[in-house]
Amino acid sequence: MRNFLAFIRRFRVFLLFALLQGIALTFYFTFLSFPRSQYLTSTSAISGTIFEMKHDLTKFLDLEENNTSLQKENLDLRSRTIENLFRLDNGLVKVDDTLHKVQYKYVPGEIINSTHTKRNNFFTISVGSNQGVKRNMGVFSSNGVVGVIHFAGPKYSIVKSCLTEKLNIAVMIEVSGEHGFLQWDGKDSRRGTLTGISNDSDIVKWSKVVTRGSAGIFPEGIAVGKVEKASVVEGMPLWNVTILFSENYRTVQRVYVVKNLLKEEQDNAESHIPVDPQL
Amino acid sequence: MSQIAKHTLRFFLFFLVQVLVLNQIELGMGIQIMIYPLFILFLPVEMGVFSLMLIAFALGLSIDALSNTFGLHTSSLLAVGYFRPLIYKLFAPRDGYDALLETNIFTLGTGWFLKTFGLLIIIHHFWFFMLEMFKLNEIVFVLQKTGLSLVVSILICILLQYLFLRKSNEI
Numbered sequence A: 001m002r003n004f005l006a007f008i009r010r011f012r013v014f015l016l017f018a019l020l021q022g023i024a025l026t027f028y029f030t031f032l033s034f035p036r037s038q039y040l041t042s043t044s045a046i047s048g049t050i051f052e053m054k055h056d057l058t059k060f061l062d063l064e065e066n067n068t069s070l071q072k073e074n075l076d077l078r079s080r081t082i083e084n085l086f087r088l089d090n091g092l093v094k095v096d097d098t099l100h101k102v103q104y105k106y107v108p109g110e111i112i113n114s115t116h117t118k119r120n121n122f123f124t125i126s127v128g129s130n131q132g133v134k135r136n137m138g139v140f141s142s143n144g145v146v147g148v149i150h151f152a153g154p155k156y157s158i159v160k161s162c163l164t165e166k167l168n169i170a171v172m173i174e175v176s177g178e179h180g181f182l183q184w185d186g187k188d189s190r191r192g193t194l195t196g197i198s199n200d201s202d203i204v205k206w207s208k209v210v211t212r213g214s215a216g217i218f219p220e221g222i223a224v225g226k227v228e229k230a231s232v233v234e235g236m237p238l239w240n241v242t243i244l245f246s247e248n249y250r251t252v253q254r255v256y257v258v259k260n261l262l263k264e265e266q267d268n269a270e271s272h273i274p275v276d277p278q279l
Numbered sequence B: 001m002s003q004i005a006k007h008t009l010r011f012f013l014f015f016l017v018q019v020l021v022l023n024q025i026e027l028g029m030g031i032q033i034m035i036y037p038l039f040i041l042f043l044p045v046e047m048g049v050f051s052l053m054l055i056a057f058a059l060g061l062s063i064d065a066l067s068n069t070f071g072l073h074t075s076s077l078l079a080v081g082y083f084r085p086l087i088y089k090l091f092a093p094r095d096g097y098d099a100l101l102e103t104n105i106f107t108l109g110t111g112w113f114l115k116t117f118g119l120l121i122i123i124h125h126f127w128f129f130m131l132e133m134f135k136l137n138e139i140v141f142v143l144q145k146t147g148l149s150l151v152v153s154i155l156i157c158i159l160l161q162y163l164f165l166r167k168s169n170e171i
Helices: A002-010 A012-033 A045-078 A263-270 B003-024 B037-042 B049-065 B072-090 B105-133 B136-164
Strands: A085-087 A100-102 A104-113 A122-125 A138-140 A145-152 A157-161 A169-173 A179-183 A191-198 A208-211 A223-232 A238-245 A254-260
Touching (some): A002 A012, A045 A104, A045 B003, A122 A145, A145 A169, A169 A191, B003 B037
Antiparallel strands (some): A104 A122, A104 A254, A138 A145, A138 A254, A145 A157, A169 A179, A169 A208, A179 A191, A191 A238, A208 A223, A223 A238
16 A cells, blocks of 8 residues: 555656546547537537637628529529429329428528638537437538538537548439448548449549438438549559539538438338348 | 736637637648647746646647537647656756746747747647547658648747747736
8 A cells, every 4th residue: 555655656747647638538539439518519608609709700701602602502492393302102193282291401500610620620500409400410501511410519519521530421423323432531621532432333524423312311412522533442443532522611601400300210210121131 | 917817818818819810720731720838838937747737738628628629639738738847857958947037938048949849849739630630551641730830830939929028028
């Protein structure tokens, strides 16, 4: 016991250092994979208020660009029929108003704080669980996909943006239908990569990349970017496709959070997939 | 102004400048400006390593709370607090530090500042970017980020001292 106390006294500086490091690093690594508390994030009431004040001062800087893109989107929507409806049957029976059922609803929000230079970039948006925002909902803007909700506080939420390491949104190349996952290498905030695309298919340069809508997080067909180049992954029958994001993550302000009303049903059905199929 | 009030005021100034101004600046090539280790450098010489680490922990947590880094800044600033007494001992002037003088670029000279603060900020930046990437095969990118951010951060820290510190006087 005496020796033990002497040991603690001898290394007390290093022990305190190790203890505090332990706290900080535990918090960092647990929050990256599974967020639990809203303290020490930008969703807490104090930091939310500070960012709201900052945003009030700086939002005018990108106003023109944002207005232009919103106007473009309005134009696009006016020339289009409603596509976010879910067909209940295959067109054999025609009964008024029951052919389609709303599958997706959108919550409008505003990005009040964002980073672009880090390895994992998170955006703070000004809607939260009071507006029905939950974890793992998709977030997109008028130009394209922005990210997925990582943590929802009561008034503010954190979005895990497309500029993070392990986001893995299911996307596809629009014409050919080849699908893969969206990833980011941490270097250029204008370019991302697609993984998992088999190299027996031809990739056409500048073909559009859109969301696949398979996970129920995004509706199908939300723009992600355009194919810039494709290179062969060494030793694997896969393309490494570089895409140019259609959204400029430095200036984006207005976003929509996707609420999928049938998500629970889809998850329920998919939970019946056998975990370890005997092949 | 009393020492405690001065350093408390500086705590909030460094915190606000880092969160509201420097975190929003994007220079490209992975450069991220972080000047708050300067606050740890300015703390009195005779301050013990325990108080240094606790103050560093508090400042790091406040910055983390507003930049969505969940503990990255805390961890790297803590390292600065831990290594400061060792580095101060390493580069001590011949007749020791004057306990009454603040340790800045004017009282101890540019050479001392570049050596001490340079080493502290190398530890801080390398620790920060290494933890952020957390992959050994991206070490070149980590070194690029560390090296470039280092230069910009040190330049801004020198500029700040020339702008806001009067020679041989406080604030």
